[in-house]
Amino acid sequence: MxxxxxxxxxxxxxxxxxxxxxxxxxxxxxxxxxxxxxxxKNSKSENDLAKMPKQDFTLEELKQYDGIKSDGRILIGVLGKVFDVSKAKDFYGPGGPYSVFAGRDASRALGTFSVDKSQFKDEYDDLSDLKSSQMESIKEWEMQFLEKYPLVGNLLRPGEEPTVYEEESAEVKKQL
Ligand code: HEM
Incomplete structure (x- = not known):
């Protein structure tokens, strides 16, 4: 048979x-x-990354967190806030549909609903040329991100000093 x-x-x-x-x-x-x-899952993977202490980032510092460099962590800037989206590696990690967002300020791309590289600037983007409808749509994305991902800190404008987040540094010291 x-x-x-x-x-x-x-x-x-x-x-x-x-x-x-x-x-x-x-x-x-x-x-x-x-x-x-x-x-x-129990082996060290991107999903097991420790909670990132609260901190602010320059555009240049944010670039380290593109899911490839550093420890594989993925951060994304939206309207001046920085979110840790590492748990959504399928979206934002290498090869993912939104990998261009990783380590970048994604505000313009979200507002224009485009994943084109032209939507990411190397200098701080004040978004002043966007239409109010586009700004509204970035705010909606921001709300979604606030619900879904840990907020790590702020994206700094040129010359802006980072905030020292005392509570978080105390927490880190306790762990050592
Ligand atoms: C043919 C076009 C597109 C289709 C069919 C599509 C479809 C999808 C689907 C099915 C999801 C997953 C939703 C979920 O599971 O929660 C998603 C997520 C997402 N899409 Fe698109 N998409 C498209 C274009 C775009 C474009 C142009 C952008 C640019 C802003 C975009 C931004 C996003 C983002 C940021 C997420 C992930 C949100 C999160 O982190 O939860 N999409 N998309």
Whole structure:
């Protein structure tokens, strides 16, 4: 019976191709599942990153947190606030649909609903040329981010001094 099934399968190139396809997708499925297993989760991964102490960032400092450099953490700036979006690596990590946002001020891109590189400036972006409807839409995104992701601190304007967040530094000292 098994032998007949085997002979039937190898008798046609189409069948061989289909079996190959099934094997390939089964392998992909098993591989994907194994990355979600508790054993893998317990190993140090991007989801296990420690809570980031509250702090402010210049545009240049923010660039370190693009999911590739540093410890794999991903930060995104929205309307002067900086969010830790590391838990959404599928969106913002390397190869993700919104990876261009990682380590950048995403305000303009969110306001114009575009993921084009032209929406990210190397200097501080005051967004003064955007329409009020676009500003409204950034505020809506900001609300979403506030609900979903930890707020780490503020994105500094040129020359602006970072705030010293006493409470957080005390917490860090306690852990040491
Ligand atoms: C064909 C166009 C697009 C489709 C079909 C699409 C679809 C989606 C879907 C299905 C999600 C996941 C929602 C969820 O699971 O919570 C998502 C998330 C998202 N989309 Fe799009 N999208 C598109 C274009 C864009 C563009 C142009 C932007 C640029 C601003 C954008 C920004 C985002 C962001 C920032 C998130 C993630 C929000 C979060 O962190 O929760 N999308 N999109």
């Amino acid at each position: 098994a032998r007949r099934f085997f002979d039937d399968v190898i008798s046609s190139p189409v069948n061989i191709f289909l079996v190959g396809l099934i094997c390939y997708f089964s392998y992909k499925l098993i591989k994907k599942d194994s990355t979600k297993s508790p054993a893998r």
